[in-house]
Amino acid sequence: MLEPISNDDELYRRIARDFIKPDGSVSSKAFYFKGKPDPHISVDLGRLTTKQDSINRARKPGCRLGILTAGDPRSYGFVVRHDPDVQNNNFSHSLIEGENTKELCYKLAESTKLSSFISS
Amino acid sequence: MATLDRIETLDDLEVPAQTARSFGVNPTANLSQSPVTGTWYPVPKPSFHDLQVSFQRLKSLSELESDWDSYGAEPISSSSIHLALQFLVVLRNVFAGISNEKSNGLSQKIEPYAIIPVPNGGVQLEWRGSTKDLELEVEPTGVFSYLLIDKHTSGKTFKEQSGVSLAQAIGLVCKILID
Numbered sequence: 001m002l003e004p005i006s007n008d009d010e011l012y013r014r015i016a017r018d019f020i021k022p023d024g025s026v027s028s029k030a031f032y033f034k035g036k037p038d039p040h041i042s043v044d045l046g047r048l049t050t051k052q053d054s055i056n057r058a059r060k061p062g063c064r065l066g067i068l069t070a071g072d073p074r075s076y077g078f079v080v081r082h083d084p085d086v087q088n089n090n091f092s093h094s095l096i097e098g099e100n101t102k103e104l105c106y107k108l109a110e111s112t113k114l115s116s117f118i119s120s
Numbered sequence: 121m122a123t124l125d126r127i128e129t130l131d132d133l134e135v136p137a138q139t140a141r142s143f144g145v146n147p148t149a150n151l152s153q154s155p156v157t158g159t160w161y162p163v164p165k166p167s168f169h170d171l172q173v174s175f176q177r178l179k180s181l182s183e184l185e186s187d188w189d190s191y192g193a194e195p196i197s198s199s200s201i202h203l204a205l206q207f208l209v210v211l212r213n214v215f216a217g218i219s220n221e222k223s224n225g226l227s228q229k230i231e232p233y234a235i236i237p238v239p240n241g242g243v244q245l246e247w248r249g250s251t252k253d254l255e256l257e258v259e260p261t262g263v264f265s266y267l268l269i270d271k272h273t274s275g276k277t278f279k280e281q282s283g284v285s286l287a288q289a290i291g292l293v294c295k296i297l298i299d
Contacts, residue, residue: 016189018181021234027244028255028267033191035240035259042191058190102255102267103278119190 003045003082007071010046011080011094012054015066015114026066026112028105037100041108043068045082048092051117057090058119065117068096072111076104171208177235178204184237193239197260200243204235204258207245207286211293229297249296256289264289 019030031038044054046067055065070080078098085093096108181196188195212230232245242259253269265282266289284292 014190016193018184018188018237021236021246027234027236027246029236029238029244030189032239034194035238035242059187060190063190102265102280106255106267106269106278 002084003048005045005070005080005082005094007069007074009070011043011068011070011073011096012046012049012051012092013041013043013066013068013112014055014058014063014119015112016060017062017064020064020114024114026109026114028102028109030066030112031100031105031108037102037105039098039100041073041096041100043094043096044090044092045094046092049090051115054092055117055119057088061118061120063119065115066112067115068108068112073108076107078104171205171212171231174208174231174235175205178243181235181237181243188237189239191239193237194241196237196243197241199262200238200241200258200260203262204243204245207258207289208232210286211290214290214294215297230293247293247296249299252296252299254292254296256292266292268292 013030015026015030019027021027031041033040044057046054051065055063073080073096078096078100080096081094083093083095084091178201182198182201184193184196186195187193208230215230233248234244234246236244236246238244238257238259240260242257245256245258247254247256251271253271255267255269257265259265263282264284264286266280266284268279270277270279
């Protein structure tokens with residue numbers, strides 16, 4: 001069963017510590033896959049998980065949890081949709097999808113707020 | 121290729137002489153050519169003593185393991201690290217010539233505000249200016265690309281381009297720092 005995602009829904013994205021700049025802001029590179037702006041950005045839908053569970057999915061220590069509001073990527077032209085990850089038993093998995101650019105990665109990073117949750 | 125532990129001077133980086141000259145640096149005589157007047161200036165033997173923060177940051181990025189971002193990122197390639205260092209040294213020498221002319225301490229500004237790893241093994245150097253910011257990516261293949269952010273009172277405008285030359289990349293950073 002796919003969940004509708006409203007513009008007010010929170011999305012969680014793990015942010016590696018090396019993506020955090022000296023002033024505490026998030027780098028646009030947090031929204032790259034390999035060397036390109038990611039057209040299928042993995043996030044967790046906040047109301048179907050917890051911040052702790054989401055950060056626990058990090059495979060490396062030191063990742064911070066970044067929080068976006070679904071309306072922001074939509075305002076940049078992305079589609080935000082629920083996409084459960086059955087293989088990894090993550091029902092909250094969702095995607096920010098669409099043609100992506102350096103500029104849009106920059107805007108996504110600007111819209112991301114860091115929580116205090118850190119992976120161990 | 122030299123390891124980061126023994127890199128101390130431009131010679132250690134093995135910058136091809138032709139590349140160095142194309143950026144106004146005479147690698148054998150340690151001369152820097154002013155991009156303004158074309159005059160050659162003597163500069164101290166290049167070292168990383170005034171680029172220590174960048175050097176240490178790049179060194180720490182070189183130690184990142186596979187999947188460091190938890191989304192499948194590749195380790196940062198030694199070629200990206202070396203190219204970024206080469207770029208900073210050449211930039212420093214170009215600015216040394218400008219500073220000699222204007223004595224305005226421009227060479228103090230060349231250290232990037234942030235150095236960020238790119239998930240394909242590349243490195244991003246970021247500078248912040250009063251009206252413009254620059255994100256310059258150095259890819260493992262040696263290709264440069266950038267995002268230029270123009271900051272207005274009414275908001276921001278953006279320009280991005282891939283496959284830019286070293287000379288263009290130097291010019292962009294100069295534009296940010298002199299701005």
